[in-house]
Amino acid sequence: MRFEPARGGADGFARARSAGEPADQATVRRSNLSLVLRHLSEHGPRSRSAIATETGLNKTTVSSLVSELQARGLVDETGPAHNGAVGRPGRTVTVDGARVGALGLEINVDYIAAYGIDLAGRVLVDRRASFDAMGSGPERSLDELTRVAEASLAEFEAAKATAAGITVAVPGLIDVAAGTVVFAPNLGWRGVPVVGRLAAALARPTVPVTVDNDANLAALAEFSRGVAAGVPDLVYLTGEVGVGGGVISAGRLVRGADGFAGEVGHVLVDPYGERCGCGRIGCWETKVGLAALVRMATPDHAYGLGVDGIVPDPEERLTEIERRLADGDLRVAQALKEIGRWLGIGGATLVNVFNPRVIVLGGYFARLGIHVLAAAQAELDRLVVTGQESRCAFVASDLGFGAAALGAAHVAVERVLTDPTLVTPVGGNPYQLEERR
């Protein structure tokens, strides 16, 4: 499974070729390093000779590429030269996943999450804690994010892994190239330079940091693993206070001209409806967001304040709603049915314009999936114009609230697979290094 890296950057060789222009040597080298590392990552350990045969690269080139990847600590070569021939024909090249890790962070309205993995997919960090980002403002939120990042990187070090990249997920409009949150209405952020601020505050300033939209990252996580893994046309819905979307079409993230595509929470569904947090009337978010559920299901328990004045974690809030449902609270049952119905109505617009095979329900929708899926699917089937000619299924994510942080970590891994030169050699000339091993 391949991720599309943030804003182009991948397969420079292929693009340079298809544009009818020659690729420069450094680009070709980087592309070939990526080709070999990705081949090993996807198909498992094999000999230099097998790599050459399977990639179409010549053996001398493969040997040089493997040596450089070794020097960068990305692959290892093991096993005896068992057939007695000169060189190392019996030796096997393996992705040395344990040495290089990637960290995904997510800041959302009421929590911060961190997810760290190494190149082999081993989980190094998995933490989530309630945090009132809305009330804290960007400065204090970024301080807390830095603290979580430092604690996570310490866990990397304890596992003897070096962080090759950090990606931060934020619910809002992101300028990926500038590393800035342009506007995050539910956090109250506008023009916050997340990348610059975090990179400056980290004790390890050499770790490259990027920022991206939470729903985009979660969509990539779903495309990579979970209930919709490998489905090339899917829409992921975040169910938080806000409702966001990440859209994958033909295996690629739909980003739009400014990277703002997928703002599905603000699709108009009811011109005669309620006013949205964005100031407009009748946005989908006003019908299916967590605040709408809390308002309809537990009017005594206004959103944003818990019983004791402390913002409860969304999971705590959902536990309360499920408890009331189990107790036979008809308002809760009715509210969930209404959320399902409006999920289907807005979902039909997404199906009409994107024609996805699956709409993955994330965040709180996933937690309550069993109570909303039937109503949502029935309404969707009724409203989609293509009818029986195509089929789109609502499915509940099994990645939980951590999908964005998980996707962020995967994106950071993907950057390394796409450009292995992001990982600094352990020291000096890679070829000398190889001799020393």
Place this chain on the structure above:
Amino acid sequence: MRFEPARGGADGFARARSAGEPADQATVRRSNLSLVLRHLSEHGPRSRSAIATETGLNKTTVSSLVSELQARGLVDETGPAHNGAVGRPGRTVTVDGARVGALGLEINVDYIAAYGIDLAGRVLVDRRASFDAMGSGPERSLDELTRVAEASLAEFEAAKATAAGITVAVPGLIDVAAGTVVFAPNLGWRGVPVVGRLAAALARPTVPVTVDNDANLAALAEFSRGVAAGVPDLVYLTGEVGVGGGVISAGRLVRGADGFAGEVGHVLVDPYGERCGCGRIGCWETKVGLAALVRMATPDHAYGLGVDGIVPDPEERLTEIERRLADGDLRVAQALKEIGRWLGIGGATLVNVFNPRVIVLGGYFARLGIHVLAAAQAELDRLVVTGQESRCAFVASDLGFGAAALGAAHVAVERVLTDPTLVTPVGGNPYQLEERR
């Protein structure tokens, strides 16, 4: 400017490489033929030696590729070997555009259009005639389409060009791979095998035929030339009886899981509105389609029937509406303002989900652009959630009702640029042929 061919097919070499798999010899050869032909098409005539330097291919390979392209009648080599050296170092390779043509056909509710071009972009055919496709049914419509195709191909022959492909544009859900119109509500077609039927009926059955959605093809035409040429994120709206959309994101057509993406006419905009032709309530098409305009602006002139019972061409109908507007008919002025307002409302949903830079108004919207653009833009600016952070402009297409046929012709040309082996060599072995020239 590159088109994406129907359903993948392009840059097989690049894809095979990036997927970490070796490309087979035939695929590499086809890709390299395409690379050279496209390079010449985009950058103009140059020597074999310049092609080698600029593409990164070696000189022997380039010579062999040029010879094969010559044999297929796609390039020509001219000029004296002026520097006296062995071989032809002073000779120039040129795309021999005049010999190979491509035909685009469009069948819509009330007209059939044909547009033919050669590889150099010269227009060979440009015709459009009223035709009651809705009333005629698929069989008689395909007979008429075949007649138009034959007449067009006769014009190709008169211009001494061979047709390398035909692409048919149809307003509906298309299974491109099967060559079938799955469902075209405004034509009343369901499961019509357009490609098989047309290919069987043509006197020249060797010409490859494909079928695609009219709005997708028009979007590609706009991306290639006209007011939004080169804008990688754009939405094209067809304004016919139905309202369709073609979406280009990051320079690629968004097709969706079944090729049904872009059914924007059936986006819900008013859950308390009128019933649509699709049977549902409140689709955008009921607010902005040509039938809505005619109903609001000229209630005496019901859609589908002219004053004498004959279906008028849309252009005639629009001429009548413009005449009434010039005469001070307030109903017409009010109707156009209302169309503009609803264009903005539905447009905001498209901007929220796709984040395009431009929405190109095609078909009747383009004709009436001056009367609807201001209201549409004002409503769009008011409703888009990204506000000032991004800017999407409504612009009127200058390609007229012929955009889909034009796009169809370009797609047929693009197929040749992507796979030059689609053009059969004039005879025998290409290398022998080259010697005979």
